[in-house]
Amino acid sequence: MTTVLEKTAKGNGPFDVARKITLASTPIEKLQEVIRQLKAIDSIIDAKACQQNKLHIAYDNSRIGIHDIETVLDTAGVVRASGYWCHLKSMWFGYLDENAKSNAHAGGGACCNRPPSAFARRSKHN
Numbered sequence: 381m382t383t384v385l386e387k388t389a390k391g392n393g394p395f396d397v398a399r400k401i402t403l404a405s406t407p408i409e410k411l412q413e414v415i416r417q418l419k420a421i422d423s424i425i426d427a428k429a430c431q432q433n434k435l436h437i438a439y440d441n442s443r444i445g446i447h448d449i450e451t452v453l454d455t456a457g458v459v460r461a462s463g464y465w466c467h468l469k470s471m472w473f474g475y476l477d478e479n480a481k482s483n484a485h486a487g488g489g490a491c492c493n494r495p496p497s498a499f500a501r502r503s504k505h506n
C-alpha cells in the first residue's frame with residue numbers, strides 16, 4: 381500500500397509536492413500538535429514526523445508555499461535546523477513554490493492571439 385507522500389511524489393496533482401524539513405530537537409507533544417495544525421490547512425495533503433527530527437510534508441504548491449509552512453512551525457515554537465544547507469534548501473523550495481504558484485495562476489495562451497501559419501506567405505521581395 382502506498383502512502384499519500386509516495387503518491388504525491390509521483391505527481392498525483394500537477395502542483396503537488398513532497399518536502400522534508402529538518403527540525404531541531406523537539407518534544408514529541410509539540411511536534412504532534414503542529415502536525416495537527418498543518419493537517420487542518422486545506423492545501424496540505426499530509427504531514428508526518430519520520431526518522432529523527434524530520435518533518436515530511438506534502439502540499440499543493442499552487443496554493444501554499446514552504447515559507448507559509450515554516451511560519452506555522454515558527455508560530456508553534458518548533459525550531460527548524462539551522463545551518464547553510466538548511467537555509468539554502470528553504471530558499472530553493474521557496475523559489476520553486478513561488479514559480480509554481482505564478483504558473484498556476486497565470487493566464488494561458490501565447491503572447492499574441494494568432495500564432496504564425498505553417499504555410500506563411502513569403503514577402504514579395506524574394
